[in-house]
Amino acid sequence: MTSTSTPPGLARFNDLEERAARAALHEACASTAWVRRLLAARPYATPEGLYAASDAAMAELTPADLAEAMAGHPPIGRPRPGDPTSSREQAGMAGASDALKAEMLELNLAYQDRFGHVFLICATGRTGEQMRDAVKERIGNTPDQEREIVRTELGKINRIRLSRLVEEDA
Structure with a gap:
């Protein structure tokens, strides 16, 4: 059992059966x-300890x-249905113009052709134009540069998702 001073959402996560905790982290x-x-x-x-562990694990991920x-x-621009x-x-x-959505699709495909994976950015709080500008800027990176940017962006996404996991009420 975890300490009573541990925030309730984090205590709940700490107390999950391993299979359930694995599933929550995999989300x-x-x-x-x-x-x-x-x-x-x-x-x-x-x-903060969980976030630091996440950052350390992210830093050690292989390609x-x-x-x-x-x-x-x-x-x-194309979230999975039901996600x-x-x-x-x-x-x-979501509120982007059809022209911006079409441009983003084209840029996503060009990026994927260049790097072999989806364009990944911490999209929370960004406008469609900001995401478009970021892919335009990053498409000129080398694969090594882009891999480290992706690592950083994944780390930001993971922190946001972990904070929702441990800070939500039951």
Whole structure:
């Protein structure tokens, strides 16, 4: 049992059966290695400890682990049907014009052709125009530069998702 000073959402996460905790973490990030590292470090005394463990696990992901994590993300502007998390995170594209949506689709495809994976950005709080500008800027990166940017963006996404996991009321 976790300490009574542990925030309720975090205590609930710490107390989950391993299978349920694994599933909850997998919802935050599709990397098996990341999930394994965060499970191994339970229980967490504070949300900050969980976020630090997430950052440390993200820093150690191999290119294959990063590819696995990215595979869990739909393209910007095309959240998976029935996926409220991606829809919420990509809300900046929801009200975008048809022209911007078409441009984003074209840019997503060009990016995917260049790098072999979806364009990944922490979309929370960004407008469609900001996401479009980011893909235009990043498409000129080298694969190594882009892999490290993706690692950083995944880390931001994971923190947001983990905060929702441990800070929500039951």
